[in-house]
Amino acid sequence: MRLERRASVPRALLLAAPLAAVAFTLLxxxxxxxxxxxPVGRAYALLLEGGFGSRFALTETLTRATPLILTGxxxxxxxxxxxxxxxxxxxxxxxxxxxxxxxxxxxGSGFDAPAWLLFPLMLAAAMATGAxxxxxxxxxxxxxxxxxxxxxxxxxxxVLLGVSALLDGAMxxxxxxxxxxxxxxxxxxxLDKLVERSRVHTGLLVALGLAVALWVLLQRTTTGFExxxxxxxxGAAGFAGMPVGWVTVKVALLSGALAGLAGAVELAGRTxxxxxxxxxxxxxxxxxxxxxxxxxxxxxxAAAVFVAGVLVGADSMSRAVNxxxxxxxxxxxxxxxxMLVATMLTQYxxxxx
Amino acid sequence: xxxxxxxxxxxxxxxxxxxxxxxxxISLDLAAGEVLALLGENxxxxxxxxxILFGHYVADAGSIEVFGRPLPxxxxxxxxxxxxxxxxQHFTLADNLSVLDNVMLGxxxxxxPFSRRAAARERxxxxxxxxxxxxxxxxxxxxxxxxxxxxxxxxKALVRGARILILDEPTAVLTPQESESLFATLAQMVxxxxxxxxxxxxxxxxxxxxxxxxxxxxGRLVAELPARGARKADLxxxxxxxxxxxxxxxxxxxxxxxxxxxxxxETSPALASLCELRGATLxxxxxxxxxxxxxxxxxxxxxxxxxxVAGNGQAALAEVLCGERALDAGHLLLDGRxxxxxxxxxxxxGVARIPEDRHAVGVVGDLPLWENAVLERxxxxxxxxxxxxxxxxxxxxxxxxxxxxxxxxxxxxGLDTLTRGLSGGNMQxxxxxxxxxxxxxxxxxxxxxxxxxxxxxxxxxxxYVHQQLLDACAGGAAVLLISEDLDEIFALADRVAVMxxxxxxxxxxxxxxxxxxxxxxxxxGADDGAGExxxxxxxxxxDPAAHATGTAGGSPHAA
Numbered sequence: 018m019r020l021e022r023r024a025s026v027p028r029a030l031l032l033a034a035p036l037a038a039v040a041f042t043l044l045x046x047x048x049x050x051x052x053x054x055x056p057v058g059r060a061y062a063l064l065l066e067g068g069f070g071s072r073f074a075l076t077e078t079l080t081r082a083t084p085l086i087l088t089g090x091x092x093x094x095x096x097x098x099x100x101x102x103x104x105x106x107x108x109x110x111x112x113x114x115x116x117x118x119x120x121x122x123x124x125g126s127g128f129d130a131p132a133w134l135l136f137p138l139m140l141a142a143a144m145a146t147g148a149x150x151x152x153x154x155x156x157x158x159x160x161x162x163x164x165x166x167x168x169x170x171x172x173x174x175x176v177l178l179g180v181s182a183l184l185d186g187a188m189x190x191x192x193x194x195x196x197x198x199x200x201x202x203x204x205x206x207x208l209d210k211l212v213e214r215s216r217v218h219t220g221l222l223v224a225l226g227l228a229v230a231l232w233v234l235l236q237r238t239t240t241g242f243e244x245x246x247x248x249x250x251x252g253a254a255g256f257a258g259m260p261v262g263w264v265t266v267k268v269a270l271l272s273g274a275l276a277g278l279a280g281a282v283e284l285a286g287r288t289x290x291x292x293x294x295x296x297x298x299x300x301x302x303x304x305x306x307x308x309x310x311x312x313x314x315x316x317x318x319a320a321a322v323f324v325a326g327v328l329v330g331a332d333s334m335s336r337a338v339n340x341x342x343x344x345x346x347x348x349x350x351x352x353x354x355x356m357l358v359a360t361m362l363t364q365y366x367x368x369x370x
Numbered sequence: 371x372x373x374x375x376x377x378x379x380x381x382x383x384x385x386x387x388x389x390x391x392x393x394x395x396i397s398l399d400l401a402a403g404e405v406l407a408l409l410g411e412n413x414x415x416x417x418x419x420x421x422i423l424f425g426h427y428v429a430d431a432g433s434i435e436v437f438g439r440p441l442p443x444x445x446x447x448x449x450x451x452x453x454x455x456x457x458x459q460h461f462t463l464a465d466n467l468s469v470l471d472n473v474m475l476g477x478x479x480x481x482x483p484f485s486r487r488a489a490a491r492e493r494x495x496x497x498x499x500x501x502x503x504x505x506x507x508x509x510x511x512x513x514x515x516x517x518x519x520x521x522x523x524x525x526k527a528l529v530r531g532a533r534i535l536i537l538d539e540p541t542a543v544l545t546p547q548e549s550e551s552l553f554a555t556l557a558q559m560v561x562x563x564x565x566x567x568x569x570x571x572x573x574x575x576x577x578x579x580x581x582x583x584x585x586x587x588x589g590r591l592v593a594e595l596p597a598r599g600a601r602k603a604d605l606x607x608x609x610x611x612x613x614x615x616x617x618x619x620x621x622x623x624x625x626x627x628x629x630x631x632x633x634x635x636e637t638s639p640a641l642a643s644l645c646e647l648r649g650a651t652l653x654x655x656x657x658x659x660x661x662x663x664x665x666x667x668x669x670x671x672x673x674x675x676x677x678x679v680a681g682n683g684q685a686a687l688a689e690v691l692c693g694e695r696a697l698d699a700g701h702l703l704l705d706g707r708x709x710x711x712x713x714x715x716x717x718x719x720g721v722a723r724i725p726e727d728r729h730a731v732g733v734v735g736d737l738p739l740w741e742n743a744v745l746e747r748x749x750x751x752x753x754x755x756x757x758x759x760x761x762x763x764x765x766x767x768x769x770x771x772x773x774x775x776x777x778x779x780x781x782x783x784g785l786d787t788l789t790r791g792l793s794g795g796n797m798q799x800x801x802x803x804x805x806x807x808x809x810x811x812x813x814x815x816x817x818x819x820x821x822x823x824x825x826x827x828x829x830x831x832x833x834y835v836h837q838q839l840l841d842a843c844a845g846g847a848a849v850l851l852i853s854e855d856l857d858e859i860f861a862l863a864d865r866v867a868v869m870x871x872x873x874x875x876x877x878x879x880x881x882x883x884x885x886x887x888x889x890x891x892x893x894x895g896a897d898d899g900a901g902e903x904x905x906x907x908x909x910x911x912x913d914p915a916a917h918a919t920g921t922a923g924g925s926p927h928a929a
Contacts, residue, residue, distance in 0.1 A: 237761075239754045242741065249736040256694065256723075256731045257745040258713030366388075 030363045035309070038355035045351045046344060055338040063337050068330025076215035080287065082318075082325035083217075084109070084296070086224035087279035088303025089310065089317040090231055091147075095272035097235065097312050098248040100155060100265055104169030105276035106300025107176030108150045112143035112277025113284045113291045114180055114188065114199065120285075121188075121200040132205035139206060140281050147277020148270040150176065155269030159262035173300070181293055190290065199291035208286040218286035224318075227275070231314040244268055276300060305353045311360065324349055375438070377402050377565050378423075378454075378534050383432035385418055385589075392418040393429070394589040400534065400565040405556065407580035407597065408569045411609055411828030413793060414586040416569050420536050424456050425449040436534065455532025457523045459539040465512035469505050470494060473526050490529075497528045501558050516679065517548035524555065535559065536567045541575055545679055546856065546889040553579055571609070571829065572857070573602045585609055610830050617836035617861065643667035644848045645691075645709075645817050649700035652686050660686035662872035663700065668817065668848040673839065674877050675851040675863035679892050683872040684852045685726065688821040691850065692716060692723045704817065717746050722805035722815035722847075726822045728794065732801045735790030739780060742789045743768035743804055752810045767809070775803035776834075795831030798823065802838055818842055821852040836862060856888060870894040 043061070050060045068078050088105045095102035120139040121127055128135060150172060157163035183189075184197040208218040235241035246254040247264045255261045279299060288295050306324055310316030331345030376399035385393040393415045400406050410416045421427045423434060425446040434441040436452040463472050474490045491507055498505055503521045511519060520540065527535055537556075541549045556566060556579060570576050576583060577597055585593040585608040593608040645668040652661040660683050668674055678684050689695045690702060693709070693716030702709045704719055717723070723746075725731040733742045744753050744764045753764045768785050771777070777799045780787045792800065802823070808814050820839060824832040839862065843849045853859050859866055860880065867877035868891035875891055 237759060238757050239749055239759055240757065242748055242759055246734045246737060246741075246745065250730070250734040252727075252731045253734045253745070256692070256713060256725055257748075258693075258717060259748075 034359040034363050035356065038352060038359040041355040041359075042348055042352040045355075046348050049344060049347060050340055053340045053344075055340045060334055060338050060340055063334040064327070064330035066330070067333025068326030068328075073215070074329065074333070076212055076217045078322065078326045078329045079221055080216040080218070080325075081329055082321045083221045083224050083286065084279045084283045084299045085302055085306055085321035085325055086221075086228060086318055087275055087282060088299050089306035089321050090224075090228060090303075090314055091272045091275035091279070092303045092307035093310060093312045093314055093317050094231060094235070094244070094275070095151075095268055096248075096307055098244045098265060098268040099251070100158070100268050100272065101166045102151055102154075102169050102269070102272050102276075103166055103304065104151060104154070104172045104176075104300070105272075105279070105303050106296065106298065107169075107173040108147035108273050108276035109280040109283070109296055109300050110180045110291070111150050111176050111280065112147040113280030113295065114183060115146035115277070116140070116143040116281035116284050117199045117202055117291050118142065118188070120202050120206040121290075122203055123200055127200075127203045132203075135203070136206055139285070140278060143277040143281030144274035145277070147275070147280070148273035150277075151269040151273030152266065155266050159265045177293070180291070184291065184293060188291070197293060201290045202284060206285055207289065208282070216287060218282075220282035220286035223278075223282060227278075228314045228318050235314065240264075240267065276303070279303075302349065305349055308353055309356050376400055377437055379435040380419075380423070381433045381435075383419065383422060383429050383434070385415075385422060385427060385429050391589045393422070395432070396586070396589075396591050397432075398584055398591065398594075400567065402533075402563045402565055403560050404582065405560055405566045405568055405580040407576040407583045408567055408586065409571065409573075409576055409583055409605060409609060410586035411571065411830070413828070414609070415589040416586055417538070418589075419586070420456070420538065420567065420569065423449065423536065424454060450530060450532075453531055453533035454536070455527025455530060455534065456536045457520065457527060457538065457540060459542060461519050461523050463511045463519055463522060465510070467511060468507065469509050469511065469514075469522050469525075470507040472511055472522060473507075473529050477530065493529050494525060497525055500562070501525075501528060501555060503555060516543045516681075517545070517551070520544070520548075520552065521555075528559075532564070534565045534567070536569070538569045539571075540568070541570070541572065543680060543854070545892045546885055547893065549575070573605050574857075576605070577602065587611055606829055610828070617833055617840050642669075644670050644705065645850075646703045646706075647690075647700065648703070650687075650690065650697050650702060651699040652690060652695060653698045654686070659698075659872050661690065661697075661874075664872075664874045666850075666867065666874060666877060668850055670816065670846050670848050671843060672864045673843050673849040673851055673862050674865045674867065675853060675859040676867050676869050676874065677853065677856060677859050677888055677892060678869035680854055682869045682892075683874075684821065684869055686872075687869070687874075688726065688819060688852055691721070691817075691819045692725070693721075713746070714749070718750075720813060720816040722818040722842075724798075724801055724805050724818070724820040724823045726825065726852075728797050728801060729790075733789045733797060735788065737789060738783075738786045739772070739777070739789050739792070739800065740765050740768035740785035742800060743771050746804060747809045750809055752812075763810070767807070771800070771803040771807050774807070775799045775838075777803065795827050795834075798827060798831060798835060802835060806838065806842060814845065814847070815842070816847055818847050818849045819852075820849065822854065823851070824853075824855070824858060832858075856885065859888075868892055 047057045050057050067074055069075055088109060091105045091108070092102060116139045119128070119142045120135055151169065154163070154165045154168040154172065157168060158165045181197065184199055188199045190198050190200045208220050211217040211219055211221060235244060243254070243259050243264045246257070246259055247261050251261050283295060284291060302324060306317055306320040309320035309323070327348050328345045331342050331348070334340060335342045335344070378400040380396060380398045383393050383396045384391070396415070396419060398406070408416050408419070418427060422429045425444055425448060428444040436454065439452070441452055442448045464475065467475070470487065470491055473494050474485065474487070477490070478485055494507055497503070503525055505518065505521055505525065511522065514522070520543070524535070540552060544552060559566060568576070568580055577600060580597045583593070583595055583597050583600060583605065584591060585605060587609060647664050647666040650661050650664040651659055654660040664687065666674070676684060676687065686695070690697060693711050693713040696711035704721070709716060709719060729735060734745065744767060747753055748759065753760050753767070765785055772780060772785070777792070777796050779792045779796050789797065789800070805818070806815060818839065823839065824835050827835065836858070839849055839851065851859065851862055863880050865877040866880055866883050866888070868875045868888060870892060871894060
C-alpha cells in the first residue's frame with residue numbers, strides 16, 4: 018500500500034469526506050458503547066434524542082453551540098493564515114474576566130453608567146483582552162520565528178492560573194460563601210433569552226452574524242485575500258507585496274477578539290459570573306470544530322451544532338443507559354482524526370502494490 | 371552498437387495517474403558500455419519511467435529485467451541490489467556529514483555494532499581511482515562545490531556496485547568546464563562496461579554524450595535512434611510534436627544589431643540608463659556579502675544577462691531589483707530616482723518581476739487562477755474598492771490575460787482552477803502575463819527582471835517565454851535576464867555580465883564573450899579582460915563557433 022497524490026480532487030469526494038468521517042466515528046464509538054455493556058442502537062437513539070429530539074434538547078444544544086461557534090471562528094480565521102492559535106481557551110477566560118470587570122456588580126452596584134454605553138464597552142473590553150493576549154505570540158512569531166503553538170498553548174495555563182488567582186483575590190465575590198467566583202454581572206447587561214423557558218440567548222444571533230461576516234471578510238475583501246494568500250504561501254504573498262507580518266498580526270487580533278468575545282457572550286448569556294469551570298474546554302473544542310469545518314466560517318456553524326449536540330446528547334444518554342459521558346469526548350476526538358484522514362485521502366489515493 | 375545481450379530490458383511499461391497516462395507501453399533496452407539518452411519535455415514521462423525503474427513507483431503493466439533477471443516492482447532496495455544507481459538532479463546528500471559518511475549512509479545494517487569505516491574508505495578511494503573522480507573522503511559536503519557534490523553522488527552509486535547508472539539532468543547545475551569533466555567521467559564509466567541512462571532536454575549535450583537517443587512525448591516512446599547522424603531540429607520536433615521556431619527579434623533593432631555586430635545601445639552612449647545599480651552591497655548572514663559593490667546599468671530596448679553558477683548572489687540581485695530586500699550600501703535608481711524596497715512600489719514604478727521559483731514565490735498554488743492573476747495589484751483602485759475585491763474587474767483582467775498569454779489547463783475549472791494544477795509552462799505563462807499586463811490605466815512595464823524564466827520548461831514554452839521577453843524589449847522595455855543557461859543567454863542577451871561570489875563583472879557586449887571566457891568568469895577566474903585571455907582551456911572547436919554565428923543571426927537552433 019502506498020499513497021499517491023491526486024492530480025485533481027473531485028468535488029464529490031470533498032463532500033463525501035465529512036460523511037465518511039462521521040460514519041467511521043460512529044463505528045468506533047459503537048464498539049466502545051458495546052464494550053460498556055449498553056445496547057448500541059438504543060444508546061445512539063438516546064444520544065440523538067437528547068441532542069436534537071425535543072424542544073429542550075434543541076435549545077440546550079444551541080446554547081452549547083453559541084460559544085463553540087465563536088471559538089471555532091477564532092480558530093478557523095487564525096488557521097487560514099497558518100497562525101496556529103491554540104490559546105482560545107485562555108483568551109475566552111480573559112475575555113470573560115474583562116467583561117465582568119467592566120459590567121460586574123463591584124461594591125454592590127457596579128459602574129454607574131447606562132447599559133447602552135456599558136454593554137458595548139463590556140464587549141470591547143473582552144475582545145481587546147483576547148486580542149492582546151494573542152498579540153504577543155503573533156509578534157514573536159512574525160519577528161523572531163517563535164512557534165506560536167507552544168506560546169499560545171502555554172499561555173492558556175498562565176491565564177487560567179491568573180484567573181484563578183483573581184477569582185480568589187481582587188475579583189472575588191464576597192457574597193459567594195467562599196467559592197472562587199467573580200462578582201455577578203449587572204442585570205441590565207445580561208443577554209435576552211431567544212426562546213421562552215430555555216437558556217438560548219441572543220448571543221447565538223451574534224455568533225451566526227459573525228460567521229457570515231467572517232465568510233464575507235475571507236472571500237470578498239482584500240484583507241481576506243491577504244489572509245488566504247499568506248496562509249497558503251507566505252513566500253508568494255510577500256513577493257507580491259502583501260505585508261505578511263502585518264497580516265499575521267491582524268489575524269491574531271481578530272482571532273483573539275473572537276475568543277475573548279466568546280467569554281463575554283457566555284458570561285452575559287448563560288453564567289452571569291465567571292468561575293473556573295465556565296468553559297469545559299470550549300477553546301480547545303473550537304480547534305476541532307474549525308478542522309471539522311475545513312476552516313470555512315459557515316461550516317463552523319454546522320460543526321459547532323454537531324459537536325454541541327453530541328455533548329448534550331451524551332449527557333442525557335449516560336443518565337439513561339450505563340455509558341459514561343466521556344463517550345462524547347471520544348466521539349468528538351475520533352471525528353476530528355477521521356476528518357483529518359478523510360481530508361488527506363481526498364488529496365491522495367491509496368494504491369495497492 | 372548492437373550489443374548481444376541487453377543489461378536492462380524494459381517491456382511495455384505503462385503507468386497511469388487517474389486519467390493521465392504517464393507511461394504508455396514503453397519498451398527500451400540498454401546494453402553494457404552504452405549511453406542511452408532519454409529526451410523529452412517536462413511531463414513527457416521521463417521521471418515516471420526512471421522512478422518505476424528505481425522502484426519508487428509501481429508500473430500498472432510491463433516488466434523490467436536487469437541482467438536477464440526480472441526486477442521485483444516497487445522496491446528501491448531490489449533495484450540497488452540489482453546494480454541500478456541513480457544520480458538525482460537535486461542531490462541527496464547530508465551537508466553536515468563528510469564525503470565518506472554520505473557514501474556509507476544506509477549501506478550498513480543497524481545492528482552492526484561498529485561501522486567499518488576503513489573498509490568503506492578503501493572502496494571509496496578505489497572507485498574514485500578507477501573512474502578518475504578525485505575526492506577527499508574527510509571533506510564536509512557543505513564545503514564542496516556543486517561539481518564536487520555531484521562527483522560524490524556518482525561515487526555513492528558506484529561504491530554500491532551500480533552497473534546501470536541513471537543521471538537525471540546532470541549538467542543543469544554545472545559550469546561548462548564542470549560539464550566537460552563530467553563527460554570525461556561518463557566516458558570512463560562506459561569504457562568499464564557500465565550502462566548509462568542520461569536524462570536531459572539539452573540537445574547539444576545529448577548529441578555529444580550518448581550513443582542512442584530515445585525521445586518520449588506524452589508518455590509514449592516516439593523516436594529511438596542512434597545519436598550519430600541525428601539532427602537537432604529533428605529531435606526538437608520529435609520532442610514537441612511540431613517544428614519549433616526559435617525566438618526572433620522583431621522591429622528595427624534586429625537589423626541594427628546584425629549589421630553593426632554590436633548592440634545598438636553600445637553605439638549610442640547618449641542613451642541614458644533606465645535603471646542603475648551603483649556600488650550595491652547586500653550583507654547576508656554569511657562570511658562574505660551576497661552582493662559586493664555591484665554596478666550595473668540597464669537601458670531601454672536592451673537585454674542584459676547575468677550569468678553565473680547558482681548561489682553566487684544572483685538571487686540577492688533579483689530580490690533587490692524586485693523590491694524584496696533593501697541594499698545595505700549603494701544605490702538602486704530608476705529614472706535617476708531611488709527605488710524604494712517595497713514590492714508594491716516597485717510594481718507601480720513599472721517593474722515586471724518574474725521570480726525564480728514559480729511554486730514557492732511566483733504563485734499561491736492553493737488559490738484560484740484569477741486571484742493569482744491580480745496578486746501583485748490586488749490593492750490598487752482598479753481591483754479594490756472600500757476594502758472589497760472588485761471581483762468583476764479582477765476576473766475580467768484574468769480572463770484577458772489567460773487569452774493573451776494562452777494559459778491552458780483551465781478547460782474544466784475556468785478562472786477558478788486551482789493554480790497548483792497548472793503545468794509548469796502554463797504557470798509561467800500566468801506569471802509572465804501578470805508581470806507584463808499592466809492594470810487598467812497603467813503604462814506597460816519599463817523594466818523586466820526575469821530570474822531563470824525558463825527553468826524546467828519544455829522547448830515550446832521556452833520559445834514562448836523568450837519571444838515575450840524579446841517583444842517587450844523591442845517595445846522599449848529594459849530586460850534583465852538572470853540565467854544559468856548559457857544557451858539562453860547567448861540567444862537573448864545584448865550584453866552579458868557574470869556573477870561570482872557577489873561580484874558582477876562589467877556588462878560586455880555578447881560578441882566579446884566566448885563560452886570559454888564566460889565559463890572562466892563563472893568560476894571566478896576573470897574579473898577583467900575575459901574576452902582576450904589566451905590559452906586557458908580552449909573551447910570545443912565546434913560549439914562556440916556555432917553559438918557565435920548561430921545566435922548572431924538570431925537562430926541558435928538552425929544548425
